[in-house]
Amino acid sequence: MSLQLPDKWIWDSWYVQVDGVTHAFYLHASKALGDPDRRHRHPIVGHAVSTDLTNWTVVQDALIISDAPAFDDGTTWTGSVVQDDDGLWWMFYTGTSRAEDTMVQRVGAATSADLLTWTKVSTEPLVEADPAYYEKLDLSVWHDEAWRDPWVFRFPGESTWQMLITARSSSGDPRVRGVLGHATSPDLREWTVQPPLSQPGQGFGQLEVFQFEIVDGVPVLLFCCGVSELSPERQAAGEAGGVYSVAVDARLEQVDFTGSVLFDRTDLYASRLLRDADGGWVLLGFINIVDGEFVGTLSDPIPVTADPVLGLVHRPVAGAAIAATAVADDALAAAAL
Structure with a gap:
């Protein structure tokens, strides 16, 4: 069964798969x-x-808030985990x-030698929004300063680390300022904020x-958006919000979200792509709202592929x-009688 905690709600999650074991980190x-x-x-x-x-086994918690004063003495939210060239694990959050x-x-970031015990790198953040490109806190425009959910990776064969970030542009219609925030680093510690992608x-x-x-074979960006934060046009079209994806170029050089498509499991949110035991792609997310009530458990894996x-x-x-073929054969047999 999926990961469910009877006394706790689960929501955003991120994963590491190593030596046949999947490590789930989750809020x-x-x-x-x-x-x-x-x-x-x-x-x-x-x-x-x-x-x-x-089937999941819960182990010790990974992170909690820092003692004040610190950039994370209020909350520790969603991130991702990568391994550096020396074998050290880094969790960006x-x-x-x-x-x-x-x-x-x-x-900010924390490091670990074994994925179990984590040590925060600093009480100061490693990356924050640059007002040259990104919206800063202005409660008359938006309800917070969006700069979160870091997804860190490298393009194949390259040494530079890339970070994708939930962010908002410093210009344009406030209702649709969502952009793909971007930062780069040579070593995972020193980061340069780049213009949005x-x-x-x-x-x-x-x-x-x-x-x-x-x-x-299809380069894909996965993301999510709630119904209240969709454009007026998407809301008018009846979109419920949830998990979205869009096919992109392999270098993320021409990202256009206008063609993004809502995945049909609209009870899911903050989903992630993983590999199953056979090497196929699956989607895991948390179960969000069902019949008007928040559920707060992880889903079972959903087999997926990508279309351009x-x-x-x-x-x-x-x-x-096989089942579909059997049903079709039964239907043909019945028709022949």
Whole structure:
């Protein structure tokens, strides 16, 4: 079964797959809070492991907030994990501070030799929004300063590290300023904020929890957006919000979110692409709202592949294909009687 904690809500997650084991890092908070909306101010980064993406063993928590004063003494939110060339694991994560009422988001890091015990790099952030390109806190325009969900990776054969970030442009219609924030680093410690890799006005107030992968030969960007932060046009078209994807070029040089397609599992949010035991791609996210109630568990893996126009689509699995063939054969036999 999927990862479910009876006394806690789970939401955003990120993963590492190594030596046949999948490490899930995820945000969780106690249900003793009563209102699930309160979870955002009380998160802990949890950790669980699995060999099949369905049966999970919870291990010790990975991160909590720092003692004040620190950039992350308010919350520790979504991130990603990579391994450097010396074998050290780096977790990049979002932090906010109590001094700013958790309204300003910045990115920091922690390191680990074994993926279990993590040591924060600094009480200061490593990356924050540059007003030359990105919107800073202005509550008359937006409800926070968006600079979160760092997705860190390298293009094949290159030494420079890339970071994709949930961000908003400093210009354009405030309703659709969501852009693909970008920073680069030679060593994972020193980061240079770059101009966004997309333009504002492409249909989203913000684009959350990015992931870039080449799925079955198709370069794809995965992200999510809630219904209230969609463009008026997407809302008018009846989109429910959820998990989106868009096919892109392999260097992320011409990212255009206007062609983004909503995945049909609209109960999912903040999903991630992983490999199953057979090497196929699957999608895991948290179950968000069902029948008007927040659920807060991880989903079971959903087999997917990619289409150059539609982005992520369901991947037929052998059992389903056999069952579909059997149904069709039965229908033909019945018609022949």
